[in-house]
Amino acid sequence: ESREVFEARMDVLRATRIAAGDRVADVGAGTGLYTRLFAEAVGKSGWVHAVEISPAFLQHIQRTHVEAGLDNVTAVLGRVDSIGLPPESVDLVFLCDTYHHLEAVEPMLASIRRALAEGGRLVVIDFERIPGESREWVLDHVRAGKTDTRAEIEAAGFAFLEEIEIPAFAENYFITFTKKAGP
Template identity: 55%
Template sequence: MNRPLPRRRAATLFLLAVACAPGVGVSWAQEEVAPAPESVKPGINDRFLNEDLDAAEWAGRFEVESREAFAAREAVVAALKVEPGQTVADVGAGTGTHMELFAAAVGQGGRLFAVDLAPAFVARLRDRAAERGISQITPVLCSERSVMLPANSCDLVFNCDTYHHFEFPDRTLDSIRAALKPGGRLAVMDFERIPGVSSEWTLGHVRAGKATVRAEIEAAGLEFVAEPKVEGLSENYLIIFRKPLPAPDAAE
């Protein structure tokens, strides 16, 4: 008797099939097979792995001024002080709310990896970049455990309102650390989760508050740098970390 594939295996095979399909135009890297830790929130990404996901519908949810992360996007990108020629990865890029801003910041000499777990979002990112002639964007289909980026390739990894969707945060953070250049930065923007203050939706949906997020990122080997105050942010915070520089050679 043929048994149905386990949910995780089926989702992984679907991702591979989409990534390898002709004309999809996404990047893919070989993920190292290793024992996986337990999920911190099983099923959090199931709807985004659905092959029937409607990217246009989600754009209508994400790209509205009533959403704080969208309304404050210009102030957030300005606070990150991206320089021309740098390489930025927008991990959890979704429908592309920050795509044009980061592309303008890095300029024609820079590069932007637009990374997402949802094949439908990656296809939308590819199409949107092509329609608008933004050649420095590379859409990347990631996995639940890895951002699937080249080692030492990024000056900045940005993550907006999706850290709480990291189902295996230790593995994902390891892959982000590997993707950062020495001295490269990780900027995480997510919802303030404060019992008695935050909304019921936030308390039910977002698994960890800012202190826990910071502790997890520092445990992954990244150094806390700053928490800039950004005009327009009240429900969200922005915290920045840096990959340490190599220790100087003692013989020098």
């Protein structure tokens, strides 16, 4: 995660509106920064799936969460085209500085949509990509800006809910969606 995403983690947690009992998928969980926060927020009645394509990150997440006594976390080995979760198994899918890494956007979004329960939400936090404004490494590294990202997600069967302003975010945005009814 970027420094500002780390520094704003408690504001981000509040903005997700995660509650006790929720089932959350932290997609692209990395070292598990948000996985741990989510596991504490959902409590013993909830569950967090830390989805990663890196076995090394998954081993780290598993070890650190066991050491922390958090037994409501499952480490899930995802694929470039799937988060690997059953249909309607989560209330929230969270991608933080992950969307720009997606290689198979359409099948991945279809997998996310399938995994979301009715009324579930998708949260995407990623880098602003604005030619002439964003830093060069962002322009070189991030394939799609917020407008294109939103369009891709809406085309995959999601309805835009809102953009949430996080005061500490200078280079990132926070947008939320819900799954549209139907197949």
